[in-house]
Amino acid sequence: MSEHKWPAEWQEWAEASRATFPNAQSSLMPFLHRVRTQRGWLPPEALDAAADLLGMTRQHVDSVVSFYTLFRSEATGRRTVHVCLGLSCMMAGADTLMENLEQDLGIAEGQTTRDGAVTLLEAECLAACDLAPACQVNLVYRGPVAPEAYRELLEMPVPEPDAWAPPTTPEAREATHRG
Amino acid sequence: MGSALPNRHYLLRQRDVADVHQLAVYREHGGYTALQQALQANQPDQLVELAKASGLRGRGGAGFPTGMKWSFLPKDGRARVLVINADEGEPGTFKDRELIEGNPHQLIEGMIITCFAIGAPESYVYIRGEFLHGYERLTAAIREAEEAGILGEHVMGYDFSHRMFVYRGAGAYICGEETALLESLEGKRGNPRSKPPFPAVAGLYGRPTVVNNVETIMNLPPLVLEGADWYRQWGTEKSPGLKVMSVSGHVNRPGNYEVPLDWTLAELIEAAGGVRTGHAVKAVIPGGSSMPCMPASQLDTPIDYESLVQAGSMLGSGGCIVMDDSTCIVRAVARVVRFYRNESCGKCTPCREGTYWLTDIMDRLERGDGEMRDLDTLLDVSDNINGKAFCALGDAAVGFLVSALKHFREEFVEHITGQRCPLGARQYDTVNH
Ligand SMILES: Cc1cc2nc3c(=O)[nH]c(=O)nc-3n(C[C@H](O)[C@H](O)[C@H](O)COP(=O)(O)O)c2cc1C
Ligand code: SF4
Ligand code: FES
Numbered sequence: 001m002s003e004h005k006w007p008a009e010w011q012e013w014a015e016a017s018r019a020t021f022p023n024a025q026s027s028l029m030p031f032l033h034r035v036r037t038q039r040g041w042l043p044p045e046a047l048d049a050a051a052d053l054l055g056m057t058r059q060h061v062d063s064v065v066s067f068y069t070l071f072r073s074e075a076t077g078r079r080t081v082h083v084c085l086g087l088s089c090m091m092a093g094a095d096t097l098m099e100n101l102e103q104d105l106g107i108a109e110g111q112t113t114r115d116g117a118v119t120l121l122e123a124e125c126l127a128a129c130d131l132a133p134a135c136q137v138n139l140v141y142r143g144p145v146a147p148e149a150y151r152e153l154l155e156m157p158v159p160e161p162d163a164w165a166p167p168t169t170p171e172a173r174e175a176t177h178r179g
Numbered sequence: 180m181g182s183a184l185p186n187r188h189y190l191l192r193q194r195d196v197a198d199v200h201q202l203a204v205y206r207e208h209g210g211y212t213a214l215q216q217a218l219q220a221n222q223p224d225q226l227v228e229l230a231k232a233s234g235l236r237g238r239g240g241a242g243f244p245t246g247m248k249w250s251f252l253p254k255d256g257r258a259r260v261l262v263i264n265a266d267e268g269e270p271g272t273f274k275d276r277e278l279i280e281g282n283p284h285q286l287i288e289g290m291i292i293t294c295f296a297i298g299a300p301e302s303y304v305y306i307r308g309e310f311l312h313g314y315e316r317l318t319a320a321i322r323e324a325e326e327a328g329i330l331g332e333h334v335m336g337y338d339f340s341h342r343m344f345v346y347r348g349a350g351a352y353i354c355g356e357e358t359a360l361l362e363s364l365e366g367k368r369g370n371p372r373s374k375p376p377f378p379a380v381a382g383l384y385g386r387p388t389v390v391n392n393v394e395t396i397m398n399l400p401p402l403v404l405e406g407a408d409w410y411r412q413w414g415t416e417k418s419p420g421l422k423v424m425s426v427s428g429h430v431n432r433p434g435n436y437e438v439p440l441d442w443t444l445a446e447l448i449e450a451a452g453g454v455r456t457g458h459a460v461k462a463v464i465p466g467g468s469s470m471p472c473m474p475a476s477q478l479d480t481p482i483d484y485e486s487l488v489q490a491g492s493m494l495g496s497g498g499c500i501v502m503d504d505s506t507c508i509v510r511a512v513a514r515v516v517r518f519y520r521n522e523s524c525g526k527c528t529p530c531r532e533g534t535y536w537l538t539d540i541m542d543r544l545e546r547g548d549g550e551m552r553d554l555d556t557l558l559d560v561s562d563n564i565n566g567k568a569f570c571a572l573g574d575a576a577v578g579f580l581v582s583a584l585k586h587f588r589e590e591f592v593e594h595i596t597g598q599r600c601p602l603g604a605r606q607y608d609t610v611n612h
Pocket of ligand 3: 084086087088089090126127129130132134270271272
């Protein structure tokens with residue numbers, strides 16, 4: 001029944017995840033990671049697909065997704081900038097770095113630019129305090145990033161989602177355009 | 180004075196050997212000979228004894244003796260599982276990331292030796308979701324090992340087979356707690372489990388499970404090659420060996436330092452280039468933000484587990500955060516309690532509600548809107564979390580706060596009476612918040 005419903009690669013990934021881990025329950029997070037990398041976030045159809053392809057309830061999928069910060073079910077830009085505001089980074093000026101980014105992008109932490117290019121997020125200690133202030137752009141480390149050198153984060157080349165999912169519903173678009 | 184530094188690195192091998200993350204290079208430099216020796220000797224129990232004799236203790240935070248942990252596995256014939264904790268989220272700690280990225284084969288070798296010792300046909304690495312580079316390095320190394328016959332059926336041709344899996348977390352500090360980690364590894368929300376049963380009896384999918392930290396297990400290959408006495412040349416009777424300390428904050432050369440456990444905090448800070456030029460140390464958190472801070476007057480304390488406990492703190496994960504005299508302690512505490520509020524899993528009331536209240540009060544104090552009675556409330560709320568929460572995150576949330584109130588109370592009071600930060604930290608750092 002699920003054969004034609006979902007993109008072929010999602011079906012492959014679901015099967016691969018189930019084959020990789022001896023216990024099928026453990027296949028959910030690996031599957032979600034692959035879709036997240038491809039789409040930039042987890043659009044609603046990805047959550048339906050996970051439930052369907054892995055034989056779980058959508059409720060269970062939602063409860064897992066909502067627990068982990070890297071699993072975002074809210075529209076997210078092509079480039080996600082995580083600025084670490086942990087103690088060691090704070091002592092190195094991370095708050096000023098965050099403010100400079102907010103001003104330049106015209107959005108607040110937690111928001112996405114109007115064109116969907118950048119989502120700006122606060123991170124807790126990224127286990128890179130030797131690089132304080134440390135950041136990640138699409139999970140690629142960068143640091144130390146001096147507060148005035150914030151543009152590095154917007155310009156450095158990073159792998160981007162190869163099939164980025166723009167927000168689909170008017171509500172989701174509104175959420176994305178909050179900035 | 181602590182013991183002399185060895186003339187090479189035993190864990191951070193990448194500092195001495197370029198490209199040691201590649202199998203060929205790792206093998207050229209003696210990699211996998213310890214595993215071969217262990218398999219050849221074919222005496223798994225002797226390996227457990229070796230771990231015990233060395234005095235090696237867990238590097239994930241609690242410092243539990245590793246060999247003893249392995250011997251708690253029930254002898255009931257069930258297959259065991261080893262799970263490696265690579266979730267490294269303790270603020271101030273960044274050693275496991277560097278170890279995995281730079282020296283993944285030593286982790287794999289240590290894991291196979293451990294699994295041979297405890298009788299585990301399968302092992303898992305639970306790696307922090309943000310460690311994309313580390314994940315890629317580790318999975319590539321596992322592929323190399325599989326292709327070389329080091330993993331899979333008949334490891335290196337011996338009568339032992341082993342499969343290794345890597346599982347990515349997805350952003351949740353609590354998943355570093357071992358039972359929350361197991362929940363997450365089973366594809367669920369990372370809420371801690373009640374103990375007992377302990378993982379040794381019923382862990383991953385109900386199987387007898389050992390959870391060990393990355394650094395802990397990376398000690399095995401050199402231990403097998405060199406022996407317990409060699410390991411005991413460093414450190415103290417109860418805290419022997421070398422430890423990778425992450426030093427960050429106001430030092431000239433932040434980074435990881437592999438040092439003997441009988442060094443003092445002052446020696447460690449000196450190794451990291453000393454405190455920022457023109458400043459003096461004000462406070463140090465020796466073991467990650469979950470541990471109490473120590474004032475500059477205690478810098479002569481050795482970093483072994485016992486000495487730090489005696490001095491009112493703990494070695495924890497070895498994340499040493501150095502704060503110089505420009506640091507506003509109130510602001511630092513506010514940042515740390517907010518971390519625990521953000522990361523509380525919400526399962527139990529003392530932690531969920533308590534960290535919320537602490538954050539609220541600390542923010543008020545930092546803004547200069549605090550009142551004297553807030554200081555009593557902070558201690559009251561801390562009392563209601565400490566020892567009363569479901570897992571150790573609760574205690575962790577109040578360690579820095581309570582110690583800061585003890586050592587730097589006057590600074591809290593100045594924020595209240597002066598209605599502002601006496602150091603001007605807030606004005607400098609948080610213009611718009
Ligand atoms: C809130 C919390 C977070 C933890 N995070 C980690 C972690 O990131 N890495 C780790 O190895 N241990 C962490 N621990 C400790 C583990 O529960 C466990 O004791 C450790 O992984 C055991 O390994 P070891 O005996 O080799 O140290 C954490 C504990 C708590 C309570
Ligand atoms: S102490 Fe905090 S993190 Fe631990 S179970 Fe309770 S709410 Fe969750
Ligand atoms: S505090 Fe920012 S990486 Fe640790």
